[in-house]
Amino acid sequence: AAGVIQSPRHLIKEKRETATLKCYPIPRHDTVYWYQQGPGQDPQFLISFYEKMQSDKGSIPDRFSAQQFSDYHSELNMSSLELGDSALYFCASSWGTGSGANVLTFGAGSRLTVL
Amino acid sequence: EDKVVQSPLSLVVHEGDTVTLNCSYEVTNFRSLLWYKQEKKAPTFLFMLTSSGIEKKSGRLSSILDKKELFSILNITATQTGDSAIYLCAGNTDKLIFGTGTRLQVFP
Numbered sequence: 063a064a065g066v067i068q069s070p071r072h073l074i075k076e077k078r079e080t081a082t083l084k085c086y087p088i089p090r091h092d093t094v095y096w097y098q099q100g101p102g103q104d105p106q107f108l109i110s111f112y113e114k115m116q117s118d119k120g121s122i123p124d125r126f127s128a129q130q131f132s133d134y135h136s137e138l139n140m141s142s143l144e145l146g147d148s149a150l151y152f153c154a155s156s157w158g159t160g161s162g163a164n165v166l167t168f169g170a171g172s173r174l175t176v177l
Numbered sequence: 178e179d180k181v182v183q184s185p186l187s188l189v190v191h192e193g194d195t196v197t198l199n200c201s202y203e204v205t206n207f208r209s210l211l212w213y214k215q216e217k218k219a220p221t222f223l224f225m226l227t228s229s230g231i232e233k234k235s236g237r238l239s240s241i242l243d244k245k246e247l248f249s250i251l252n253i254t255a256t257q258t259g260d261s262a263i264y265l266c267a268g269n270t271d272k273l274i275f276g277t278g279t280r281l282q283v284f285p
């Protein structure tokens with residue numbers, strides 16, 4: 063069965079550069095969530111989208127932005143990268159948020175290293 | 178193949194009851210075991226467990242990991258209606274392997 067696809071799997075950038083992470087949800091899933099997990103840290107919720115609209119916002123820095131496109135894939139854009147942005151970024155998808163909680167399916171994650 | 182199994186799939190209790198949710202896992206390159214609570218939005222992180230036998234506690238919730246037997250439990254005491262949610266357990270390798278979740282419903 064198709065899973066949540068994230069790309070790239072690994073990314074190395076230098077400080078002040080820009081990075082874009084992509085997430086392709088499971089077909090027919092309409093909700094995407096982004097999480098950030100730093101080394102040895104708890105995962106932190108960043109942002110979520112439902113039907114291409116932002117549905118919830120967590121601890122996403124102002125330097126980051128995200129959107130969900132018409133085909134439901136999502137992109138996380140990170141600018142002016144800092145060393146502290148080095149983390150595993152994973153996204154998850156689910157079907158619907160308004161009608162009740164549905165189990166999330168997570169992608170394998172994108173590991174960003176900022177040098 | 179990596180897998181995480183949660184039980185029960187569904188649980189219905191009255192307020193004030195104590196519940197125990199179970200999670201067994203078989204994952205390669207295991208790093209930690211995570212518990213999440215999911216309501217009508219993004220899941221809320223509850224616990225991350227890395228060491229056996231050390232209980233983590235947050236209010237009425239507590240969790241413990243047994244790395245020898247490859248399982249974890251999540252206890253909720255004196256349940257409240259606000260505890261109604263899906264509780265997710267995940268094995269952490271270089272990605273999260275989630276179980277199917279336990280749907281808990283707490284009635285007044």
